[in-house]
Amino acid sequence: SWSGSGDTASENVWFPLREKLGATEFLGYDTESAEGVVTALVKDGKEVSSVKAGDTCAVIVNQTPFYGESGGQVGDTGTIAVENGKSTKGAVIQVSDTQKKLGDLFVHLGKVAEGTLRVGEHVHLAVDATRRDRVRANHSATHLLHEALRQVLGTHVAQKGSLVSPDRLRFDFSHTKPLSADEVKAVEDMAN
Numbered sequence: 001s002w003s004g005s006g007d008t009a010s011e012n013v014w015f016p017l018r019e020k021l022g023a024t025e026f027l028g029y030d031t032e033s034a035e036g037v038v039t040a041l042v043k044d045g046k047e048v049s050s051v052k053a054g055d056t057c058a059v060i061v062n063q064t065p066f067y068g069e070s071g072g073q074v075g076d077t078g079t080i081a082v083e084n085g086k087s088t089k090g091a092v093i094q095v096s097d098t099q100k101k102l103g104d105l106f107v108h109l110g111k112v113a114e115g116t117l118r119v120g121e122h123v124h125l126a127v128d129a130t131r132r133d134r135v136r137a138n139h140s141a142t143h144l145l146h147e148a149l150r151q152v153l154g155t156h157v158a159q160k161g162s163l164v165s166p167d168r169l170r171f172d173f174s175h176t177k178p179l180s181a182d183e184v185k186a187v188e189d190m191a192n
Contacts, residue, residue: 025063032126033125035083036061058107066095066125079094079125093110138165145191148186
């Protein structure tokens with residue numbers, strides 16, 4: 001009968017939404033901006049029909065160019081804005097993170113900067129392209145680092161985790177002993 005922590009309980013909102021809405025179509029491999037329709041809004045862990053200026057919320061759209069946090073890579077940031085602005089006077093949401101819930105439901109987390117956003121409205125989604133380029137460069141660097149480690153230390157080296165963000169990367173790997181200074185330099189030189 002234990003329902004878990006408040007965090008766990010608020011996460012339960014995603015199960016019925018995923019069942020009702022299906023998967024979000026990801027467009028981000030081909031574009032950094034797109035049009036979409038708001039299919040759901042979540043505020044304070046509950047589904048709502050609208051959000052207004054000042055509200056912190058989660059926005060689900062039928063399709064998105066925003067990458068959802070996955071595999072150690074951080075989610076995209078950017079803006080979601082009403083296309084026509086007629087009923088909302090130009091609602092704008094500043095997206096501070098994008099997460100994937102239940103594998104393929106992309107959830108845009110952010111704050112309504114202005115106006116009111118309603119379910120069913122047509123919106124323009126725009127990824128912060130400069131930030132994504134920096135994340136993309138660090139993602140590529142993890143692959144280069146992995147190959148350099150395998151060439152210097154041996155093919156037994158396996159990735160055990162990572163963090164890929166706009167300002168840095170972290171690459172966790174298995175190896176039988178600490179790296180020597182010469183090995184570190186050889187890996188750095190090869191990766192660079």
